[in-house]
Amino acid sequence: MTVAESKLNRVEPAEAEAMRAETAGAVESAASCDDAVGHGKPPREHQFKKGNRASVEGKRRKVKAAEEVVPQLPNESVHGMLMAEAMRMVRVKAGGRLVEIPAMQAAFREIAMKAARGNRLAAATLARLIMQSEAAEARAAALAPVKPAAPSWAELEARRARAFQSEEFKAAEEYKEVWTQVLTKTAKLKAELTAPVPHPDEVRIGRVQGTADWPGAQPDEMLSLDGLAATHAELQADLPVRRPAIEAMVESYDKAAAWCEWFALNDIRDLIADHLPERYAGQVQADTRAAEVRARDRSLRSMAEHDRRQHERRIEMDAAAAARAKAARALALSRDWSEIRRDGDEEAAGDGTERIARVAKPVSKITGPARTVAEASAYRAAWLEVLKATEEMEYDLKPVPPPEDVIINAAAKTVTYRVPPEAGQGATLNSMRATLATLKELAMTHEGAMGLHAEPYHMFIAQRRRDNALKLCAVIERHLAGVEAGRG
Numbered sequence: 019m020t021v022a023e024s025k026l027n028r029v030e031p032a033e034a035e036a037m038r039a040e041t042a043g044a045v046e047s048a049a050s051c052d053d054a055v056g057h058g059k060p061p062r063e064h065q066f067k068k069g070n071r072a073s074v075e076g077k078r079r080k081v082k083a084a085e086e087v088v089p090q091l092p093n094e095s096v097h098g099m100l101m102a103e104a105m106r107m108v109r110v111k112a113g114g115r116l117v118e119i120p121a122m123q124a125a126f127r128e129i130a131m132k133a134a135r136g137n138r139l140a141a142a143t144l145a146r147l148i149m150q151s152e153a154a155e156a157r158a159a160a161l162a163p164v165k166p167a168a169p170s171w172a173e174l175e176a177r178r179a180r181a182f183q184s185e186e187f188k189a190a191e192e193y194k195e196v197w198t199q200v201l202t203k204t205a206k207l208k209a210e211l212t213a214p215v216p217h218p219d220e221v222r223i224g225r226v227q228g229t230a231d232w233p234g235a236q237p238d239e240m241l242s243l244d245g246l247a248a249t250h251a252e253l254q255a256d257l258p259v260r261r262p263a264i265e266a267m268v269e270s271y272d273k274a275a276a277w278c279e280w281f282a283l284n285d286i287r288d289l290i291a292d293h294l295p296e297r298y299a300g301q302v303q304a305d306t307r308a309a310e311v312r313a314r315d316r317s318l319r320s321m322a323e324h325d326r327r328q329h330e331r332r333i334e335m336d337a338a339a340a341a342r343a344k345a346a347r348a349l350a351l352s353r354d355w356s357e358i359r360r361d362g363d364e365e366a367a368g369d370g371t372e373r374i375a376r377v378a379k380p381v382s383k384i385t386g387p388a389r390t391v392a393e394a395s396a397y398r399a400a401w402l403e404v405l406k407a408t409e410e411m412e413y414d415l416k417p418v419p420p421p422e423d424v425i426i427n428a429a430a431k432t433v434t435y436r437v438p439p440e441a442g443q444g445a446t447l448n449s450m451r452a453t454l455a456t457l458k459e460l461a462m463t464h465e466g467a468m469g470l471h472a473e474p475y476h477m478f479i480a481q482r483r484r485d486n487a488l489k490l491c492a493v494i495e496r497h498l499a500g501v502e503a504g505r506g
Contacts (some may be wrong), residue, residue, distance in 0.1 A: 103121060104122040107119065108121050186230060191223055196293050198219075201218065204286060209282040209283070214246070247298045254303060257287065274323075394424055396501045397424065397446065400497035401421040412483065424445045458487075465484050
């Protein structure tokens with residue numbers, strides 16, 4: 019059965035209306051999608067519209083650059099820059115670490131590595147560079163002046179033997195050796211000997227080539243020991259003449275110093291005689307003195323050195339004592355004397371060392387018997403304690419009157435003496451004060467002696483005597499203070 023084409027393509031009205039509604043919805047949805055704003059989609063009002071040019075003035079024409087004139091550099095500058103760039107240090111990796119090598123070496127290394135990996139162009143380039151380098155070295159060696167051939171070992175030995183046998187070398191070697199020994203031993207003897215010119219330390223001996231040199235050396239100049247031999251001859255003639263004059267001097271420091279100088283010069287003479295070569299034996303006189311004379315000279319030398327040392331030590335001690343005395347005077351002038359203790363005043367605080375610096379006022383003796391029993395009791399007790407303390411000291415004190423002769427009757431309040439004392443020698447406080455002043459002066463004397471002695475032993479003796487005097491002063495001061503406190 020055959021259907022007509024008009025019937026096949028015919029659409030029903032309802033179906034056509036539905037298709038139109040569907041198409042309108044699709045268009046509206048597409049329009050709504052076109053109005054969406056996002057990446058690369060600005061709002062529709064800001065989008066480019068056909069017929070409007072974005073650049074009103076149009077595309078700018080390209081400006082052609084003017085031809086620049088490159089300055090021509092001299093060949094020397096180009097070569098310098100090229101070499102500087104070739105020798106610039108660059109970092110390359112070698113053996114798992116970075117190393118710095120010149121750029122030219124890095125280029126050669128890269129060519130060599132490529133050639134090793136089979137690159138034919140790199141291998142040809144490397145071979146050409148090697149051949150050019152070898153050819154350049156060969157041309158430079160051909161143009162270089164021919165150096166004389168080095169002497170053989172036999173020729174060097176012959177030259178050295180001839181140099182060692184030369185008179186100049188032997189004389190310089192002997193000069194340096196003898197003078198060095200003489201000056202060194204002279205310094206150990208603490209003697210003075212004028213050094214020669216040139217000094218042995220300035221003489222340079224080249225034992226490899228057999229040469230000798232020193233400042234101011236002249237061609238074919240020879241060093242000799244004639245100057246040392248002349249010094250020995252001068253001492254040999256002068257010392258016997260000087261000895262009688264020294265023996266005639268008065269015993270003093272000058273004589274001891276003269277003897278020390280004479281023996282020092284004699285040591286130098288003997289030292290020179292021991293080191294002079296055998297060719298000078300005719301100029302050296304042998305020591306023909308007897309053994310007794312030599313022994314007497316040794317004793318005389320020891321005594322002279324001892325006297326000189328003692329005198330120099332005494333001079334040093336006197337200078338030190340003068341300096342200490344000067345410092346003590348300066349201290350005394352700067353001291354405040356308002357604290358000086360007077361009779362009846364309380365003793366300022368401090369130990370015996372501080373009290374010794376104070377000046378005790380001299381106490382005048384008062385004639386007559388003891389005024390009170392308290393004074394006599396204090397006198398007797400103080401002296402008994404002082405005499406007991408002096409049993410272990412170096413002081414020999416004899417009080418007048420002795421404490422044993424003082425008889426005190428406390429009930430009758432009278433004081434009598436077994437031996438009647440002379441006028442002004444009673445058991446009084448004034449007598450105790452006078453003894454106290456004497457002991458203080460004695461302590462000050464020992465204090466000054468401590469500064470005059472340089473040896474520790476003598477300083478210890480003076481210090482011990484000072485301390486003993488201060489102990490006795492402390493005993494008397496204690497009893498005096500007790501009497502004065504009882505009066506108060």
